[in-house]
Amino acid sequence: MKKIEVPKDDVYKSISTGIQKGRKIKGRRRTFKVSAAFTTAAASMVLVSGFLFAPVNNALAKLPVLGGIYEKVGSGVGKELYSSDKVTEVNQAATSNGVDITITSTYYDGNVIGVTFKAKGDDLSIEHMDEGNRPVSGYSYHLFDGKDQNQWGSGSSGLQKDGDEFIGSIDFYRDGKEMPEDFTLPLTFTHMADVNGTWSFDVPVKRIPSETIQTDARTESPDGEYELQISSVTKGKATTILEYTYTVESEKDTLDLIVFDDLGNRLSKSSAEVLHTKEVAGKAEKTVRELFTSKLDDKAHSLKVQADMEQVDDDALHSLKTSIPFQLKSPRFGYQITVEDIQSTKGKVTVDFTIDHIKEKQFRYDILENFAQFVQMIPSKDIKRDDKDELDYNKMLNHMIRSTDTKTVDKAALRYQSTFALPEGANLDDYSLVVPFESLSRNDKPIEMKPFEIKLK
Secondary structure (H helix, E strand, C coil): CCCCCCCHHHHHHHHHHHHHHHHHCCCCCCCCCCCHHHHCCHHHCCCCCCCCCCCCCHHHHCCHHHHHHHHHHCCHHHHHHHHCCCCEEEEEEEEECCEEEEEEEEEEECCEEEEEEEEECCCCCCCCCCCCCCCCCCEEEEECCCCHHHCCEEEECCCEEECCEEEEEEEEECCCCCCCCEEEEEEEEEEECCEEEEEEEEEEEECCCCEEEECCCEEECCCCCCEEEEEEEEECCCCEEEEEEEEECCCCCEEEEEEEECCCCECCEEEEEEEEEEEECCEEEEEEEEEECCCCCCCCCEEEEEEEEECCCCCEEEECCCCCCEEEECCCCCCEEEEEEEEEECCEEEEEEEEECCCCCCCCHHHHHHHHHCCEEEEHHHCCECCCCCECHHHHHHHCECCCEEEEEECCCCEEEEEEECCCCCCHHHEEEEECHHHHHHCCCCEECCCEEEECC
16 A cells, blocks of 8 residues: 555645535435534545445346346345345336336335335436536435435435436435334435436335344443443344443544454444433443444354444634744643744745644554644634534534645654635734644544453344
8 A cells, every 4th residue: 555656635635625515515315423523634534334245146136127226226235135035116106307216115124224216217317427516326315304304314326327217226224213114204306317306205114023132241441431331232134233322531432343243244334323422420421323234144142342432532723813832732632733933924824833742653644644734724703612612613614724735844753834825914813723633533542442242142
């Protein structure tokens, strides 16, 4: 990997462009809840997802239409359920603006509700899916009444041309809501392959039976300060759900589970939903339902779990209406930058700073370099906080100013120089620095809790 040449300036420019475009888009679907602060530090995070697709056997050939859809655009859950004869064939159609959309099948395995569909029309095209404000997947949709607060998390395939039709699939995650065994899901498409319209369906859904195993398996951190308690394991036909409760110092802190069965199979992570949080003895206690898109082997007798706790710091602010030098220290872990000098000439502001109080080999150098890239400026009047006194990035992002250039002055001393472009006539005293200590802390070493076992039989 070290031999791969990466055009860093182009990468950072593309990230900034993407952030700017993203601010202008009002999405309907909630897939994951991620703080706005995270987007400002996208370059400093590398997220690796292991989606392990179960082998698809000859069952895909049983129903040519459905088999083709699951083979080409089906999710891992959908493919597994289809190969096990656990999907419900549907033939529900709607027409709008010369386009016919047909719901072809559904499934409901524990926490995942899946829908496959096909679309046909003379004006359908996916040639311009990445242009303008078109949806990246090639289609837009919503559940229920379309109001954002009523939407479920979802993941969808992109459209794929299949002969003279287009096919796709969507997985919905029911956000902890208890649903009946049989119900109808109100689904409406509002855009399909470059055509706007309204295609509404009441999709029939039937739950596939699952088995829930109660357990009292637990573990704790090496110092005994934090604990994790597993309450149940739900075995679906294509998924596994773990429900658990753990304690952390801050509500922002999270727990990452790595789960293997005793046969050596690793469960593929999908999503973790916090059901509720409460304060207990000065700590935050979270109850979580986590979905894994892997079914448990019937021969498995236990699960082996490694839990890593990620502790998250807060970003820091400092007004530039102050004497130089000055320090900005993170609230929890003592990370620090020292601003050594600030020069302002004709709207260009150059800030010289060092990153301090970092232990040797605590972070890879590229992480620190990316951290420096995302030190930003903001008009002090546009700093906003929410009802928890935390920075409200939803209201701040449009006012934050990214550096036009950040140079490494002294790599060994972790000294950098960032240049910002301010509006003509701007007064430097009216601005503040925003330092992304939160993203830095997310790259620090987690607390490794003691490995433990969950008995299944």
